[in-house]
Amino acid sequence: MLQKVVRSTVIDAPIARVWEVLRDFNRHDQWHDVVEQSRIEGGERSDQVGCVRSFTLKDGNHIREQLLTLSDTEYKSTYCIVEATVPLQRYVATVTLKPVTDGDRTFWHWESSFATPPGMERELSDMVAQAVYEAGFENLRRHLRSAGAARGAVVPAAPAGLPMPTREVRVHRYGGPEQLEPAHGEAPAPGPGEVRIQQRAIGVNFIDIYLRRGWVPGMLALPGVPGMEAAGRVIDVGDGVGGLLPGDRVAYLWHQAGAYTTVRTVPADQVVRLPAAVEDITAAALLLKGLTADVLLRDLGRIQRGTRLLVHAAAGGVGLLLCAWARRMGATVMGTVSSEEKARVAREHGCEHAIVTHDYRFADAVRRIAGGADVIVDGLGDAARDENMAALALRGHWISLGQASGPLAPLDPDGLLGKSASFSRPVVFHYVVSPRERAERAQRVWDALADGTLKMPVVERFTLDAAAQAHARLESRATIGPLVLLV
Ligand SMILES: NC(=O)c1ccc[n+]([C@@H]2O[C@H](COP(=O)([O-])OP(=O)(O)OC[C@H]3O[C@@H](n4cnc5c(N)ncnc54)[C@H](OP(=O)(O)O)[C@@H]3O)[C@@H](O)[C@H]2O)c1
Structure with missing residues (x-):
């Protein structure tokens, strides 16, 4: 006869946090005391249905278990023993999590059925219920607490409810890079x-x-702190925040400036958690720019195989990402750059046709290469205005992204008539309104990086105090790829 063991508990952590640990079929040796060492056979991923984990217990027993189902939407996994030195036969177990809305906690249900040799029913049922399930609940609680502490080991202790001192870079008067000055500030306790x-x-x-x-x-009242994005670790969270705990690695982009600082308090819904594979510097270099590229190519440019795309500043922070991603989507990628060196890097990142021009003349080259551009991504602004119109193909779409050369003078809609052209003026923040949208777009960027669609560009690094130098370099058109300030 089959034995059945059912145990459940409530864990004082958000469901995403608990699931992150439990969905990893090979992580139990990190949180369950009974497990000595575990590995996934055959080099498979530890969340791949069908994978087999082979592990030893502290008492010397050896078990092989296979992952049968895994649902990230239902927070549920099923697994079975395929071989064991303990006499558990036909053992099939299911882990199910449910959110407990009161306090953003997690209900964890763990059940199994199995057969045993005659006379061992009680002993083995107790072993599964106590040594595996009940002990597992406690072990996971401890693991989450210590994981938070360990992750937070490099994070200063937060004085509960009090502001924390910061080092920041402020603008006191509008003007050149020299207006960026280091200062002392405060980050309020999270509300x-x-x-x-x-x-x-x-x-x-x-x-x-x-x-x-x-x-x-x-967007920047004086005195003010610029900066729209950063990456780091959570110090503390305010009431009602789910899915984030002290020590979590995160990044954010937010339409409210203020990121040039050591510590910042931001709305939790502007934050994305970072996968282990994405370093802070990568996130700061690619989050806003990568999400922008995602919006431009998918939502606005609707890039398809054969789309003739013109990317200005093709070797810039956004430019390199656009070139690589669009090329993978099958576009014919043309890009303007101001030097041969930039052309070389742009080509390495997928820009098939790099047009070297320092004076915003490119329309002839675009017509020669492709007969015109179906989509133009324009971060140059006014100096490229007439050439953009000339470079557009019939029914082309001119996406005015920015204005590095100066603000675009007002456009006459009738000017678009001659080519039935369209014009848009997007702002990335309007395309990441919900946390879900933000997380999905960010995930696409990390996935594109992981599968080689995007090649990690060289990141130019400055200290926070050297923000003025970073600005001077960016404005001088000298930089290639993204820039970050390190704290
Ligand atoms: N609307 C949005 O939501 C959004 C979001 C992200 C970025 N953007 C825009 O996208 C563009 C690219 O941003 P990014 O941060 O990645 O910068 P970036 O492309 O790394 O740097 C700007 C590039 O613009 C080119 N440029 C041409 N004329 C310039 C001038 N007079 N002064 C300075 N640079 C000039 C330079 O490349 P060359 O020397 O090769 O010409 C320079 O390297 C910017 O216009 C930015 O405002 C908009």
């Missing part, structure tokens, strides 16, 4: 729905320059 982050790497974007120059005063 409801907020999270306080010890920042490690801060992305530098061309918009930071517009803000510093005073071109968008509504």
Whole structure:
């Protein structure tokens, strides 16, 4: 007769956090005391249905178990013993998690059925119930607590409810890079729905320059701290924040400037958790720019095989990502760059036709190469205005992304008539409104990096205090790829 063991508990952590640990079929040796050592056979992934984990217990027993089902939507996995030195026969177990909305906790249900040799029913049922399940609940609780502490070991202790001192870079007067000055500030304790982050790497974007120059005063009141994105570790979280705990590695982009600082408090819904494979510097270099590329290629450019795409500043932070991704989507990728060196790097990242021009003349080359551009991604602004119109193909779409050369003068809609052209002026923040959308887009960027669609560009690094130098370099058109400030 089959024995059945059922145990359940509530874990004081968000479901995403508990599931992150449990869904990994090879991680039990890190959190369950009874497991000595575990490995997945045949080099398969530890979340691959069908994979077999082979592990030894502290008492010397050896077990091989196979993952039968894994559902990230139902938070459920099933597995069975295929071979064991313990006399558990036909053992099939199921782990199911459910969210407990009160306090953002997790209900964990663990059950199994198995046969035993006659006379051993009681002994083996007790062993599974106590030594495996009940002990497992306690072990996982301890693991989550210590994982939080260990992750937070490099994070300063947060004075509960109090602000923390920061080192930041401020703009006191709109103007050149010299207006960026290091200063001391404070990061408030996180309020409801907020999270306080010890920042490690801060992305530098061309918009930071517009803000510093005073071109968008509504986004940077003086004195103000520029910066739209950063990566680091959670220090503490406010009431009502689910899915984030102290010590978690995260990154954010937010339409409110203020990222040029060591510690920042931001709304938790602007934050994405970082996979282990994505380092802080990678996240700061690629999050805003990668999400922008995702929006441009998928939502606006609707890039398909054969789309003739023109990317300006093709060797820039956004430019390199656009070239590589669009090429993988099958587009014919043309790009403008201002030097042979930039052309070389742009080509390495998928720009088939690099057009070297320092004075915004490219339309002839585009017509020669492809007969025109179906989509133009334009971060140059006014200096390229007429050439963009000339380079557009019939029914082409001019996406005005930015204005590195100066603000675009107002357009006459009738100017688009001659080619039935369309024009759009997107802002990435409007395309990452919900946490889900933000997380999905970020995941696409990390996936593209992992599968080689995007090649990690060389990242130019500065200290936070050297933000002025970073801005001067970016404005001088000298940089290739992304820039970050390191804390
Ligand atoms: N709307 C949005 O949501 C959004 C989001 C992200 C980025 N953007 C825009 O996308 C563009 C690229 O941003 P990024 O941060 O990746 O910068 P970036 O491309 O790394 O740097 C800007 C590049 O623009 C080119 N450029 C041409 N004329 C310039 C001038 N007069 N001064 C400075 N640079 C000039 C330079 O490349 P060459 O020397 O090769 O010409 C320079 O390297 C920017 O316009 C930015 O505002 C917009």
